[in-house]
Amino acid sequence: MADDSSRKIKSIAASYRIVGKLQALDGAGVTELAEQMDLGKSTVYQYLSTLHDEGYVVKRGHTYHLGLKYLHHGMYARNERPVVDLAQPSLETLVDETGEVGWITCEDHGKLVTLDSMVGEHDINEKFRGQVGNREYLHAHAGGKAILAAYSDDRVTDIVESHGLPVYTEHTITDRERLFDELDRIREEGVAFNDEEAIRGYRAVSAAVTQGEETVGSITIGGPKNRLNGEYYQEELPSLIRGAINEIELRGSVESPWN
Amino acid sequence: MADDSSRKIKSIAASYRIVGKLQALDGAGVTELAEQMDLGKSTVYQYLSTLHDEGYVVKRGHTYHLGLKYLHHGMYARNERPVVDLAQPSLETLVDETGEVGWITCEDHGKLVTLDSMVGEHDINEKFRGQVGNREYLHAHAGGKAILAAYSDDRVTDIVESHGLPVYTEHTITDRERLFDELDRIREEGVAFNDEEAIRGYRAVSAAVTQGEETVGSITIGGPKNRLNGEYYQEELPSLIRGAINEIELRGSVESPWN
DNA sequence: GCCGTTCGTTCGACAATGCCGAACCGCCGG
């Protein structure tokens, strides 16, 4: 593995390695970066000043930080995802009705990306609030499993092979067979659950959003286990989510009819 | 101009040119991009597949689109800006009180970047709503002028020289002398106005947010001219904004005392 | 059902250019 002898432009890969490190370190200086990445000080400097000229990096004193041009591209990419506009109104009313936390997510390069999150009246442990842009593993979240269940088995296998099934809690699904069983169950029931599989004490219910034939993301309602339990968790929320999905797909087909 | 003979890594600059075009075209194919940028088809292909491997670009059918990794970096860069957490609570109450639209903005590479926007009860023409990540000229917006007024004249001159003073409406400030006069006025009064300088029919009031000695951004309240006029526009909003700034800077100095 | 077109993709070879070490400069503390 890690072959990547395929024709890649090394400097682009290197530039993003630097960008990632810059983010991980909350900003850094030339020397520090050069040491951490086994690159010449002058090389790192050249990368950073190129990125600076292009506006993707800012200098504060003697340390470099990520610039806000990434926000421009990122929000553009977010808004381009149809699931955002499709799901927002229905999910918002769902959040108002339940008071829980709502999420709009989609898949990107085998990860589950948070596109939007809205908090209901039960404002909650900060832990459970969603950060837009966060990238999580698909298999450990309700929204991710809902999306995987909408994909073909081949596509799921590809994703599992390239990302693995890392463990978060004792409830995380960590082997492939159990995952496929779970996905079959989700395909039958139409909703996915997350029962403390990512964070202890946190549960969620989710379903995939499709536009035409394509799966474009998922919506999720989540909250603490002490409130999400019994019939509310097992029946009421799933039924509300299914209703919202229904509403969303109706609107979707009205907005772009016969397409 | 456009000298850029300075030691830059050409492939990084080129990769971001491609990323920008990809955004401008709402996704594009290899051939289309190659034509628009005067590059070999194979060259563009190599860039795109590198960016794809790195996860910064997604393929949908035969067209490439921006990926969501930019959202990850972008939201990180946004959240790192201290003005977001500092200003959010005070601005939110201000928006609730007035019912207008509120903005949190900051400067990045000579542009005014929207970090957050919140709509009050007078939900408004979509035109006036703020898109997070948007990059505007500083001189044509209340938030931008408030920031410029907090900078030194040298710094302002640098920005004006590299970005110019493009015209939006007949009220836009387009010459340097008038800009500096306006900035002096803002320094005295403590608030900046935007009287149809960016969009016809749109007015706004703003003030800069500082943390310690550093200007970290600005907060703005804006809305349609027919509501923002008379004493409300000239006295009441400025006084509310000044109050919010006061509150923000008190909290800022409490959170990081004696620093 | 074939051929023409158009797209994305692969490959090889040359020259441009990314990369590094070494030297330079400005700042700070002793």
Add this chain to the structure above:
DNA sequence: CCGGCGGTTCGGCATTGTCGAACGAACGGC
């Protein structure tokens, strides 16, 4: 005044980004 630690500049070698040409797959019209 000096040593150490940052960021920055510069020259030259070898790497590698670049392009043209050729390939394969998908599509559509005669």
